Amino acid sequence: MKKIEVLGTGCKKCVTTENLISEVAKDLQLEVDIVKVDNPIDIASRGIMSTPAVMVDGNLVFKGGVPDREEVSLWLKD
Amino acid sequence: MLEIFTKLADLISFDLLGLDPSKHFSQSVHFFIEDTTKIFALLTVLMFIVGYLRTWMSPEKVRDWLDGKPKIFAYFLAVTLGALTPFCSCSSIPLFIAFLSSGIPLGVTMAFLITSPMVNEVAAVLFGEAIGWDFTVYYVLTGTLIGGFGGFLIDILKLEKWVEPFVYEAAFTETKMDGPKLSAQKRVKMSWDETKDILNRVWIYVLVGVGVGAGLHGFLPDEWFIEYAGSDNLLAVPTAVIMAIPLYANVTGTIPVAEVLISKGLPIGTTLAFIMSTVAISLPELVILRKVLKPKMIAFFVFYLMASFIVIGYGFNLLY
Numbered sequence A: 001m002k003k004i005e006v007l008g009t010g011c012k013k014c015v016t017t018e019n020l021i022s023e024v025a026k027d028l029q030l031e032v033d034i035v036k037v038d039n040p041i042d043i044a045s046r047g048i049m050s051t052p053a054v055m056v057d058g059n060l061v062f063k064g065g066v067p068d069r070e071e072v073s074l075w076l077k078d
Numbered sequence B: 001m002l003e004i005f006t007k008l009a010d011l012i013s014f015d016l017l018g019l020d021p022s023k024h025f026s027q028s029v030h031f032f033i034e035d036t037t038k039i040f041a042l043l044t045v046l047m048f049i050v051g052y053l054r055t056w057m058s059p060e061k062v063r064d065w066l067d068g069k070p071k072i073f074a075y076f077l078a079v080t081l082g083a084l085t086p087f088c089s090c091s092s093i094p095l096f097i098a099f100l101s102s103g104i105p106l107g108v109t110m111a112f113l114i115t116s117p118m119v120n121e122v123a124a125v126l127f128g129e130a131i132g133w134d135f136t137v138y139y140v141l142t143g144t145l146i147g148g149f150g151g152f153l154i155d156i157l158k159l160e161k162w163v164e165p166f167v168y169e170a171a172f173t174e175t176k177m178d179g180p181k182l183s184a185q186k187r188v189k190m191s192w193d194e195t196k197d198i199l200n201r202v203w204i205y206v207l208v209g210v211g212v213g214a215g216l217h218g219f220l221p222d223e224w225f226i227e228y229a230g231s232d233n234l235l236a237v238p239t240a241v242i243m244a245i246p247l248y249a250n251v252t253g254t255i256p257v258a259e260v261l262i263s264k265g266l267p268i269g270t271t272l273a274f275i276m277s278t279v280a281i282s283l284p285e286l287v288i289l290r291k292v293l294k295p296k297m298i299a300f301f302v303f304y305l306m307a308s309f310i311v312i313g314y315g316f317n318l319l320y
Helices: A012-027 A040-045 A069-077 B003-016 B024-054 B059-066 B071-084 B089-101 B106-118 B121-130 B133-156 B184-219 B224-229 B236-247 B251-263 B268-280 B283-289 B295-319
Strands: A002-007 A032-037 A053-056 A059-063
Touching: A002 A012, A002 A069, A012 A032, A012 A069, A040 B089, A059 A069, B003 B024, B024 B121, B024 B184, B024 B251, B059 B071, B059 B089, B059 B106, B071 B106, B071 B133, B089 B106, B089 B283, B106 B133, B106 B268, B121 B133, B121 B251, B121 B268, B133 B268, B133 B295, B184 B251, B236 B268, B236 B295, B251 B268, B268 B295, B283 B295
Parallel strands: A002 A032
Antiparallel strands: A002 A053, A053 A059
């Protein structure tokens, strides 16, 4: 199961990103582990400055905004 | 170019709705139609352009540019980039830690952090449209000056002691992201999404603000403020600054009201102080910053900003 981390301190865009990922996962009928990282210190220690950001299994795939639905399904599928 | 909105409002309120132009109520309706159509059109076009340019900016780039620059130059760069790069307030803590741990001085970091929310592009656009583009220039210049000087003050007073110590112990190594460069198409999409996002967030404030403005426009007697809050009333500026604090994020609604207040004789300095206080001092932002700044620093930050706005308010009232 993929581990998806959504990094952000709880702003609206972070919530949108998180919801989008769970929606896409549901559509694709994939089980994923979505973890919210909202402690700013944890975010900084992962080397991220622009939030919301998304990490898949520890790799940074997106930062500084809300991703597209297509992008999200690519991360979840491969 | 913007007369088209006056004509549109003429057409709708007098021709279509058949209102009598000499009535207060008709004046209010006319004002409401003209201002909402104008503000939404301007916001859409300008936010899209700003959003497109912004796809080339990021906090990571700002950090790289500031890193290792001579101090004076770094201040100048910090406030300029701060004015140009708005970032989500939820990024301010990771950004703060990343800047300090890469050796960028606290003063320069704070100059960036103060200027960024204060010079707000939505406010700049509405300011120009409602009050005059020369005031957009004053707003941007005083905003960057307050940010730069605030950072400089933190530097000479050596306020590093008011930063939570763990910040200096944190090690920040940027995690790079590989991937293709952004295509022009993707940039257009990003800026359009951003524009929609901003409109989504502010439309209600625009309607409420213009609605209140329209009401005042038709019914408040001209020069009402000269009598009650003119530049000879010394309490008006501090009162405006304090009243603005809880209005945060509603700057889009505040400016259409300010437009009417100015036409009714509210002095320009008082208005400028009020609007700057609306955008720059935000309680949620202070709560977030408390995670890395000690209470003394938060208090310093708020008092410095309030004092600056009061000075700006008096200054502009004297000049105009």
